[in-house]
Amino acid sequence: MRFVPGCRKTGTFGLERRITLSNMSSLQKDTTPEDSNNQSFWMPGNYQRTVRRTEDAFQACNDIVACFQERARVERQYAQQLSEWSSKWKPVVDSSPLYGSLLRAWQCFLTSADRLSVLHASICRSLVSEDGDRVRTWQKETFHKKMFGGFRESHDFETGFARAQKPWAKRLKKLDKARIAYHKASRKEHAAQERETHARGNPDIAIEKQKKIQEEREQAREEKERVRARYEKVLEEVTRYAPRYMEEMESVFDQCQEEERKRISFLKQAFLSIHRHLDVTNNESVKAVYSELHHTLMSISEQDDLRWWKNNHGPGMPTDWPHFQEWTPPEKKQKKGKKEVVQNSPERNVMIGGIRVRALYDYVGQETDELSFKAGEEFLKTEEEDDQGWCRGMKDGGREGLYPANYVEVIQ
Known part of the structure; x- marks a missing residue:
């Protein structure tokens, strides 16, 4: 509930007196647990939820680092499994009966796996050395631990809220005492009225006794009015102080909000960095791997493979058809040390x-x-x-x- 300066009325219960006292006091005994007003930020001590955000954010950083360190292990294991799979099948593929473009296509799956293994190993390193270290460094720079536990930032906010709320809590306590006294006086007057009513219609009660009962009822009424006036005065003081209380509390709260905004902004960038490392769909290396693999698969040609087989293992192979060969005398052996060295290098x-x-x-x-x-x-x-x-x-x-x-x- 907002208190607006300059809107307070005087006299009997005005607009500000419509503020229910159960909403103002932290010492109520008759409020139910589900009463949402008891959870209001403005009630004494309820600022602790805001102060605890510092410790919660520190723990969240630990959880984020642990979470993506585990994801890094998954990436590393996947990279190792890809490499092991490629190494296992490479000799099988190389010695398979396939040939030509079909063999190259099968081999390309293995080389693609090796290249993807390198990529996922780099993702593992990025998650640990870049993203994890970045969060840890920011955490160390942002949260300053105290010697005896806790953080300096949360202690400063706790001190600020407590200082702003202390006068308000005192006034609420005083108001609660005045309310209890007023309700007690009202109950006493009500009981006196009932006794007077009962005595007025009872002939067995003496006149003197009835007069005494009337006097007690009148005293109870005067006491109630006196306590009521004190109650109203305390309520006016509380209402008058409320704007200042709200201003001081909101000032500290705004500082907490600014720190939380910085934390949210940083963690957003950290998550975007993690997303960038994990998003292989936009990685040019991955696109190149699958583009090359697709190109190799599309290059499978029945005609080329059949032609290669024909020329290397079929009718297209060159052969030395039988023909008449002249006898040539054997060459004389050369002496040791005079042997000619002939180097044949393939044409390139x-x-x-x-x-x-x-x-x-x-x-x-x-x-x-x-x-x-x-x-x-x-x-x-x-x-x-x-x-x-x-x-x-x-x-x-x-x-x-x-x-x-x-x-x-x-x-x-």
Whole structure:
């Protein structure tokens, strides 16, 4: 209930006297437990719920860190399981009877799992080293523990509320005493009135006795009026002090609200950071993995695979048909130390000077003969794409290796 300055009436119970005393006093004996007014912020001691928010927020930070540390373990276990699955099936796939584009498609599932394993391992590290450390650091900077327990912030708020509420609580206590005294005097007058009524219609009671009863009733009425006047005066003092009390309490409450706003704002950003790390649907690396896998699957060609089999294991294979061969005398053995060394190197489609290319996506080499690079990085393409979709390139530092052809674009 709001108290508005300047609206108080004088005399008998005015507008402010409509404030029920059960709402004003913390010492009521006849209020029921379900009375919501007893839970009002304005009642003495009920500010403790607001003060406890500091301890609750500190504990919430601990729970958030523990929660997402457990999620990090899930991510790490998933990464390990993906890697173990790929390692288990790689020799089976490599030695399978499949061949050509169909074999490359099956192998691509395993390489995709390896790349996803790296991604989920990085998610695990982000949840622990970035998000967890960020919450812990903010928690340490925001909550200052006292030597004998509790937090300095909650102690300051507790002190502020207690200082603002102390005069109000004293007035409520005084008002409660005045109310009890008034109700007691009213009950006494009511009992005196009943005795007078009973005596007035009873001929067995002497006139002197009836007069005495009347005098007692009149004394009880005067006492009630006197106590009532004191009760009204105390109520006026309480009503008059209410605006100042509300102003001081709201001042401390606003400080609590500002601290809570900062906590909510920080935790919102922390949750958004966690969401960004967990949301693999918008991760370019994941898109690249499944895009490459889809491209490999769409590249399965019945004609190419059948042609490869025909040329390598079928009628398309070259053969040395029988023909007449002349006899040639055997060559003389050369002496030791004079043997010629002949080195045959396979032909490679080497590009003179190379072509400058730019990486479209991040790539982490899975083998020692593969290049690793970040999206946007530039280097030289030194050999054309082979039939499995790999090119050879050389980085500015002289590092040379293979990389997926569809991960780069030629710089115009």
